[in-house]
Amino acid sequence: MDTQEILSLLPAVIMLVLVLATRKVLLSLGTGIIAGALILNDFSILGTLKEIWKDFANIFYTEGAVNSGNLLLLAFLLLLGIMTALLAASGGSLAFGEWMIRRVKTRAGAQLMTVLLGIIIFIDDYFNALAVGQVARPLTDRHRVSRAKLAYYIDSTAAPVTVISPISSWGAFIIGILGSIFAANGIRDMKPLTSFVEMIPYNFYALTALLLVFLTALFSMDLGPMRKHEKRAMETGQLIDPDPKKAKVAGDLSSTFEPHEEGRVRHLLVPIITLIAVTVIMMIYTGFKASGSNPTVLTIFAETNVNLSLFSGGVVAVIVGFALHFTQKAPRANGGKILWEGIKTMLPAIYILLLAWIVGSIISDLKTGEILANYVQQSTLKPTMLPLVFFVISGIMALATGTSWGTFGIMLAIGAEVVLKVDINLLLPTLSAILAGSVFGDHCSPISDSTILSSTGAGANHIDHVMTQFPYALLAAIASAFGYLIIGMTEQLWLALPAVLIIPIIALLIAKAKNRKKVEHTV
Structure with a gap:
């Protein structure tokens, strides 16, 4: 690995080490941005400032057009806060909460x-991430x-x-x-949808992560910082x-408003059902409109x-x-407030989210992912190790x-190319391992969009979420690697x-057993 490749990996390493050491996500992201x-x-101060401004501006305006996707997501987050x-x-x-507590009697x-x-x-x-948080x-x-x-639970x-x-x-x-991989490699006896379904039982991380949430919910399986x-x-x-040193938690308004005494269950359910219904209808509508003359569910x-x-x-x-809200009798909270x-x-x-997007752009320009992928492609791997190695590299x-x-x-195409040269029987397991490793790495990453939105939807401190989820993600990853x-x-x-699944x-x-021994020792 030459000096340039090492430097390309450095910002991601610095950022992750800082997150773990300081628990300050904005500081860590900012440092990663500056380093990258x-x-x-080439360590030019003026060039660095221009680079950061360019990546920030690209969030809102890219290639002569407004970046509507990012603006709509940011606007939705503001709307979610208002809701x-x-x-x-x-x-x-x-x-x-009162209505459900009469029906759901236990924490489990x-x-x-x-x-x-x-x-x-x-x-x-x-x-x-955002809908489940509001309901639960x-x-x-x-x-x-x-x-x-x-x-x-949300993340x-x-x-x-969704990955299965x-x-x-x-x-x-x-x-x-x-579909594109099969076409590029001349594979005609495998269909994309059928292959995806066949890959589901090989996605060990997704299956183990879901098993863990059920075990945790039913048996209070509190690991590491979660305890x-x-x-x-x-x-x-x-x-x-x-x-008090921790930043204000996004989505938490527990001490801001005095709940209206005439509040009813409909004041929560109707807006949330509206949110879900309109979103799903619009997803179907926009997908149908963009699908051309022969739309299918996929x-x-x-x-x-x-x-x-x-x-x-x-x-809506x-x-x-x-x-x-404004049909309720006074006193009611001011609309402006x-x-x-x-x-x-x-x-x-x-x-x-803004800093995470800038970091993502810089890491993309540094070609961090491509460097890791190239090392996998160029290495001489034993066939028996292919699924495990691709799982680990995808996670990193x-x-x-x-x-x-x-x-x-990046990795699905590379994985297919490598496996087809060695053993086609390992194609679907290896592609599943790539999907599994990608979700594992995403779960552990403080700059992941879905991780950020999960902590937002729950009204949790972001770094607390990253640190408390990590032991569960690691356990699922160890089981998957095995x-x-x-x-x-x-x-x-x-x-x-x-x-x-037995792990x-x-x-x-x-x-x-450890918790029981601790209780006995305390007594």
């Missing part, structure tokens, strides 16, 4: 409902479930579900890539770390405009929320770049999959 811009411009403020001020959140039930919601809303990971938060708050755990049922669902934005994207957050929430009712979801759909759903939901407080609460998430790439989709785009090693050696799914159960039993 300096390297791109959150409306739900709090109208008393809808409080009423829904509240957590299980959140997990099920995350699985049901499988169309898109952005939509999942009033209930989990009342049952003293920490916001860090809520964020974990670990978003990408793991053919009828989703992720599934459609992956199926499209498979501290859950203990504090149960004993004191503090759902967020009270440390082309509709492949071509759908997710950001426009979210924005449209947000606008906020209008409906205000209409319901609702707007300002809602916008203000989303600013921390927007700051992180997604962690460094903060993008699953970018990793898919499975891919078995697949490479035996090519037998019936041996690998049970071995993968989280063993971890649960060990964690329970």
Whole structure:
């Protein structure tokens, strides 16, 4: 590895080390941006400033046109903040929490409902992260479930579900890539959709991550830093770390508004149902419109405009929320205050997202992902190690770049090219390993869009979410790595999959035994 390649990897390494050492995401992202811009411009100060300004400006205006996708997503986040403020001020959140607590009697039930919601809303990971948070938060708050755990449930049922669902934005994207790979390599006896379905049981990380959320919800499987957050929430009712040094949590308005005494469940459900309905309708409409003369379910979801759909759903939901709020009798919260407080609460998430986009652009210019991919392509790998190696490299790439989709785009083609030269029987397992590793890296990356939106949807501190999710992601990754090693050696799914799924159960039993010993020792 030459000096230039080492320098290209350096910003991602600096940023990740800083995040772990300081827990300050804005500082870490900012440092990564400056380091990357300096390297791109041969350490010229003026060139560095121009580079940062160019990447910032490109967020809003690219190649002579307004970057409508980014602007719509930012606008949707502001609308989500306003809707959150409306739900709090109208008393809808409080009423829904009280209504659900009479029906869901236990903390485990509240957590299980959140997990099920995350699985049901499988169309898109952005939509999942923000919609599930709005619905589940009033209930989990009342049952003293920490916001860090809520964020974990949201994040670990978003990408793991969408990456194995053919009828989703992720599934459609992956199926499209498979089609181009098969065509480029002259593979005529494999169909993209059929192959995607056959790849599902080989996506060990997605399956293990989903198993872990169920085990955690049902048996309070609190690993690592999650124990501290859950203990504090149960004993004191503090759902967020009270440390004043931490930045204001995006999406949290628990102490800003006095809930209206006439708040009813409809004041929460009607705006949220409106948001979901309008967003889904717009996703189908925009996908249908862009699919050409022969639209199918897959082309509709492949071509759908997710950001426009979210924005449209947000606008209509906020209008409906205000209409319901102003039908309530006085006293009611001032409309201007609702707007300002809602916008203000989303600013921390927007700051992180903006910096993450700039980092992503700089890392792309540095070709960090391509450098990692080239080393895989040029190396001489034993066939038995291919699924495991591609899983690990994809995880590192997604962690460094903060993008699953970018990793898919680079690594799936490379993986297919390498495997077809060695053993075609390992093609689908290796491609599944790439998908699995990409989601694992995305889950661990503080600059991932979906990770940022999951902490926003939950109203959790972003770095708390990253740090508390990591032990679960790592456990799922270790189990997956073991499975891919078995697949490479035996090519037998019936041996690998049970071995993968038994590891989280063993971890649960060990964690329970340790907790029991601690209790006995304390007594």
